[in-house]
Amino acid sequence: MTGARAADPALCPKCSSPVADDPRFTSWCPACEWNLDPTPAPAPAGSARERRRAEHRDRKEAAARRTVRARVERVYTATAAGRSAVRDPAWLGAAVLAGAVHLTTLALAAGALVLLIAAPTWPLRVLGLFAALLVCALRPRLGRLPRDSALLRRGDAPALFALTDRVVQALGGRPVDTVLVTREFNARFGRIGLRRRRVLWLGLPLWAVLTPGERLAMLGHETGHQVNADSRRGLWLRSALAALDEWEELTRPALYRPSFGTFVELAAAALLQLLMRPFNLAARALLDLLDRLTLRSGQAAEYRADRLAADLAGREAAIGLLHTLMLRQTVTTSLQRMRADHARRPAGRTGAPAPTAGPWQELAARTAAVPPLERERLLRLSAREFGTVDSSHPPTHLRLAMLGSRPPTPARLRPAAAEWAAIDAELAPAARRIAADLELGG
Structure with a gap:
């Protein structure tokens, strides 16, 4: 980066190996990996009880990381050996579980409709209205074009669309309908709306720093999601994951924890927290199960998209x-x-340095x-x-x-x-x- 002084030699305080002390970046030791992650460690807990809780939490987090690492490594090993099937029993289980989630939403919708139309008393109609609002929160999101992005259609960028057409033709996909230029350091491909238009999100900060070959690889990877059999990107599984995530959010006990109130209000809130906790635990368990069932197929699809890009x-x-x-x-x-x-650059001043x-x-x-x-x-x-x-x-x-x-x-x-x-x-x-x-x- 411009204007930086030359790196000064230094020694690692842990193993005394030479390290490059570049002020622009983290100083670390390649020999012993001292300061590989410069994030400061959290402050130690004060009381013995807090320390025990912190140690218990750290052990749980470490065990969870080991479990995730083992799963991910198994996916890598199976994919590298060519044993990653596009449709496996886990994918079938995920599809069935997603169907159960969607049937639950449909049952709620039917119940809300019956209560709103045929309920004999107003408390039941209020319950129907509550169920209708819940169904609205759980409905599948088809997506919409964001307002903070520059939208490009074929007439706006013929050269860009001509290149994407060549890319998808080489990969066996279908042409992109719309390109959205965003401020994110990212790129992605997806389908939105009732017509399921094919949209390419193009983050300009990422596009700007890529070489021409890397840009082509990025286009190949993202549009390759049309043909890499990534089931998690389909509406069926993706909307089920979103619904379970919404269930987990709506039943979270912390939402029903008031900061003040009368004794009766606080007691009612505590009772509501107890009632919501089983539903929250069930939603979290189902969300974790669906994530596990789709992990192998989803990550294998990413490896296939990388291969298409290569x-x-x-x-x-x-x-x-x-x-x-x-x-x-x-x-x-x-x-x-x-x-x-x-x-810091003064406006309208010619004497100020400018890039x-x-x-x-x-x-x-x-x-x-x-x-x-x-x-x-x-x-x-x-x-x-x-x-x-x-x-x-x-x-x-x-x-x-x-x-x-x-x-x-x-x-x-x-x-x-x-x-x-x-x-x-x-x-x-x-x-x-x-x-x-x-x-x-x-």
């Missing part, structure tokens, strides 16, 4: 994409510093300047903490290992430089708008 853009480009995705916090910090630099390039070019330069040692730290931290891009993806280091085990592959598509330039020109209005929203200047 087949399309080349293995090295797909690996580079995953390395860049680990720089989320670095990019966020860079954007914050760029915003602060822009705020020679636009904000997105500056962000790309800052990201490209991340040293290999910092990238290695993030990779090792992913392996230690089983870090992921988000909770629905396998750990990044396992995705890299899966791609690294494949033989090198050349890119099937090679867009010309003029094509990339045309796409950047089409994205320029959205880029200026997002830069203004983020107060980056330019």
